[in-house]
Amino acid sequence: MPVGGYYDVYVYYQIGANRTVGAPYTVHYYGGSVTSVQNQYSSTPNQGGWFLVGTNLPFLGGTAGYVELKNNTPDTLLVSADAAKFVLVAPFLAPVITQQPQPAEQSVTVGQGASFTVEATGTAPLSYQWRHNGVPLAGATASSYTRNNVEISDAGNYSVVITNVAGSVTSLDAVLVVNVPPTITTQPQSQAVIQGGNASFTVAAAGTAPLVYQWYFDGQPLADATDSALTITNAQPADAGSYAVEVLNLAGQIMSDPATLTVNAPPQIDEIRVLADGRFELQISGAPGQYVVEATPDVAGVVSWTALTNFTVTTTNFQYYDSETGLARRFYRVRWTP
Structure with a gap:
């Protein structure tokens, strides 16, 4: 057939006494066959001619459709037809996408569902194959595709290939954005x-x-x-x-x-006492924590503080004893360290 499509099929024979009253004609076409029984015999002149034996039968372009004629009686008589013809009724139409996958872009949250739908025309049946980032999706063979319980890995581009007997067409990409809650x-x-x-x-x-x-x-x-x-x-x-x-x-x-x-509250030195041995005793109050006691001989000019000890306390009142003795004077301070 030069063009794929639907054909009406006819056979031709002349009238004559040697014709059969029930010749079976089997037409083989794309995807199947059909049998039609024709009465070739008549005593009235000019009863031969073209007889329709099949209508709207699908044939692929580039293939050779044929009609098979057999004897319908249990004898050895031969039956024949003089010609057969195939008349194109309607050519096959390749699929055409009338609406690209919708929505063209959608955003969903992890765990939600997402769906895409496409619309197309062309000779039936149309077959569909949805793809994710170019990879075919198993079982996604309808005009719509739904993904339930979406995961992060489902984000990306979705397209569909639509095929029929006359060809195929690939849709534009639709985008799925998968948002992840914080x-x-x-x-x-x-x-x-x-x-x-x-x-x-x-x-x-x-x-x-x-x-x-x-x-x-x-x-x-x-x-x-x-x-x-x-x-x-x-x-x-x-x-x-x-x-x-x-x-x-x-x-x-x-x-x-x-x-x-x-x-x-910042720590403070509540009292400084001189002990009998010449040492200084500091009575300190502050929140439990880590502290450093520092001292300097003078607070005039540029002051340089020297750390005397670091300690950790768990009470709000505590003491520090300076081991130095015989000092004329000394200035102290207490700092909290984080």
């Missing part, structure tokens, strides 16, 4: 500072960018506290309390664990 990978940590010192809280989070941060103090949002780190300068007792941060993106939000800020 997760906190490093929680902010509690800390203690001396009054007047600085405190910093940090958080680390993962998820689809951009990530947005909002810090809270005792459950209330802090103005302009929208970074992954929060710094409190010159901390005062009023700053002590619970700090947390909310991390948001277009797929969701999550609140961090609370972190506690403790603001301790």
Whole structure:
């Protein structure tokens, strides 16, 4: 057949007394065959001619369709036809996409579902094969494709190849964006500072960018506290309390664990006494923690402090004994160390 399509098939024979009353004609075509029984005999002149033995039968272009004529009686008589002809009724139409995959782009959150649909015309049947990033998807052979419980790996380009007897066509890509809700990978940590010192809280989070941060103090949002780190300068007792941060993106939000800020009063030397052996005893008060005691012989001009000891205390009142003796004068100070 020069053109693939649907054909009506005819046979031709002349009228005559030697014709059969039931000649079976089997037409073989693309995908099947059909049998038609024709009465070739008649006593009336001019009853021969073209007889339709099959209608709308599909034939591929470039193939040779044929009609098979057999004897329908249990004798040895031969039956024949003088000619056969194939009349093109409608050519096969290659698939044409009338609507590219829709939606052309969609965004979903991990765990949700996503669907794409395409529309096409052409000679039936149309077959479909959806692809993800160019790789065929098993079982995705309908005009629509649905992916349930989407994972990160499902993000990418989706297209479909549509095929029929006349050819094939590939759609444009449709894009699936998979958004990941934020997760906190490093929680902010509690800390203690001396009054007047600085405190910093940090958080680390993962998820689809951009990530947005909002810090809270005792459950209330802090103005302009929208970074992954929060710094409190010159901390005062009023700053002590619970700090947390909310991390948001277009797929969701999550609140961090609370972190506690403790603001301790600075240590002070309440009393210095001279012992009988000439040593100095310092009575010190302050919050439990780590401290360093420093001394200098003079506070005039450029002062150079010398560390005498480092120690950790668990009470709010403690003593330090200076091992030096016979000093005319000495100045002391106590610092809290983080």
